[in-house]
Amino acid sequence: MVTPKELLELFGPKNIFKWLADLPRFYIRPSEFFKDLFRESFSTAAKRLSFYLTLVAILMFAFLDADIRVILKVLIAESAACLLTVALLLPSRFVVGWLLKRRISAGNLFYFVLTTKALTSPLQLVFYYLFHTTEQYEFWFIHASILALLFLFVMLYSNKVLYHTMRAIFLGSFVNLLVLNLLVVGITLVKFDAHSWKFENPLVIDRIYQEYESKVYSLDPLIYRFPKEKFSLKLFDQVDVHYSLKYDNIDSLAVNMPSTLGEDGRFKLAIVSFLATKDSVREQLAFERNRMSFDTLSSYVQAMFNDIENPIDTSYTFIKHQRTIVIQEDGREGGYIKTLTQNPALREAYQKYVRHHNGYIETTDIAEYPFAAIGLLFFPAVSILGDENI
Numbered sequence: 130m131v132t133p134k135e136l137l138e139l140f141g142p143k144n145i146f147k148w149l150a151d152l153p154r155f156y157i158r159p160s161e162f163f164k165d166l167f168r169e170s171f172s173t174a175a176k177r178l179s180f181y182l183t184l185v186a187i188l189m190f191a192f193l194d195a196d197i198r199v200i201l202k203v204l205i206a207e208s209a210a211c212l213l214t215v216a217l218l219l220p221s222r223f224v225v226g227w228l229l230k231r232r233i234s235a236g237n238l239f240y241f242v243l244t245t246k247a248l249t250s251p252l253q254l255v256f257y258y259l260f261h262t263t264e265q266y267e268f269w270f271i272h273a274s275i276l277a278l279l280f281l282f283v284m285l286y287s288n289k290v291l292y293h294t295m296r297a298i299f300l301g302s303f304v305n306l307l308v309l310n311l312l313v314v315g316i317t318l319v320k321f322d323a324h325s326w327k328f329e330n331p332l333v334i335d336r337i338y339q340e341y342e343s344k345v346y347s348l349d350p351l352i353y354r355f356p357k358e359k360f361s362l363k364l365f366d367q368v369d370v371h372y373s374l375k376y377d378n379i380d381s382l383a384v385n386m387p388s389t390l391g392e393d394g395r396f397k398l399a400i401v402s403f404l405a406t407k408d409s410v411r412e413q414l415a416f417e418r419n420r421m422s423f424d425t426l427s428s429y430v431q432a433m434f435n436d437i438e439n440p441i442d443t444s445y446t447f448i449k450h451q452r453t454i455v456i457q458e459d460g461r462e463g464g465y466i467k468t469l470t471q472n473p474a475l476r477e478a479y480q481k482y483v484r485h486h487n488g489y490i491e492t493t494d495i496a497e498y499p500f501a502a503i504g505l506l507f508f509p510a511v512s513i514l515g516d517e518n519i
Contacts, residue, residue: 148180156248181244185251193254224301249279256271277502288301310506340416356372370441379452401434445470451466
């Protein structure tokens with residue numbers, strides 16, 4: 130880790146104070162900030178950019194909860210993204226220079242992209258850290274907004290910074306969007322092997338929901354179901370209580386009894402299996418929000434297990450409908466089906482879990498609304514390929 134003393138010795142205190150004092154201009158008047166930056170000599174601009182990138186690296190070590198190998202991978206991924214961005218902006222540079230004779234140096238384009246990324250990264254890192262520390266999705270919304278604004282700034286506002294005239298700004302923006310959509314279409318049609326891309330940049334990943342999806346919502350799907358019907362089945366001298374996850378009337382149950390009993394067996398096994406492993410699953414959850422969600426699910430599953438163990442409670446169990454089962458071979462009575470009222474406390478436990486889960490999903494969806502702004506730029510590609518292929 131670089132110390133403040135080493136930074137002062139490397140860049141010089143006068144330069145550091147000047148570059149830090151310049152930061153508000155980047156956020157308030159970016160055009161003026163870059164106009165002055167482009168006037169600096171190559172060595173001065175390179176030194177300033179190196180200072181900003183050093184600060185970003187220090188902040189990554191401070192705010193990212195990851196080992197050095199992951200942080201180095203993040204730095205490499207972010208650097209590669211910057212180089213790709215420069216490549217995306219180069220066609221507009223050539224077209225504007227050729228048609229309108231508004232030429233900019235490749236060096237200024239490079240400085241613009243890297244400086245923009247370096248000076249937006251601290252905000253991104255701070256809100257990323259606050260989100261994963263407090264688990265409040267308001268911070269992820271701000272984090273997503275910063276990413277969306279960064280993307281729009283580079284693709285569209287960059288033309289105002291680089292070219293100044295309205296004709297050049299509109300032409301540059303059009304070329305940028307055209308190249309961007311052609312790239313998306315090309316990548317989609319090539320269909321890269323997803324298994325070859327193992328690394329995920331933590332800065333753009335919601336680790337809280339990722340944990341929920343991989344460790345909670347990936348459990349046996351049967352435990353997330355609530356029986357549509359509870360019924361007592363008598364065949365000859367044996368009486369058992371079963372649950373139907375698919376059919377909610379006695380006629381359907383009678384017709385589809387074999388499949389209903391098979392699903393009932395799998396459902397009960399899933400309930401027992403969940404309770405046997407729930408403590409170990411909960412211990413693996415790093416985030417309190419996910420532990421709370423898991424606890425509401427556990428409460429429902431435990432209530433379901435209690436109902437399985439004690440299915441007949443005279444305080445709430447009543448017969449809704451009854452149907453006699455007739456043995457087809459000789460026409461004699463072989464038993465009956467009785468649909469029963471369900472435990473209201475069990476239904477409330479399930480509804481509590483559903484409310485919690487739906488609220489969780491709604492919160493994550495709202496927090497990622499800013500990315501919809503980026504999606505607008507891909508409208509031509511979506512029109513060609515279809516939304517499901519992007």
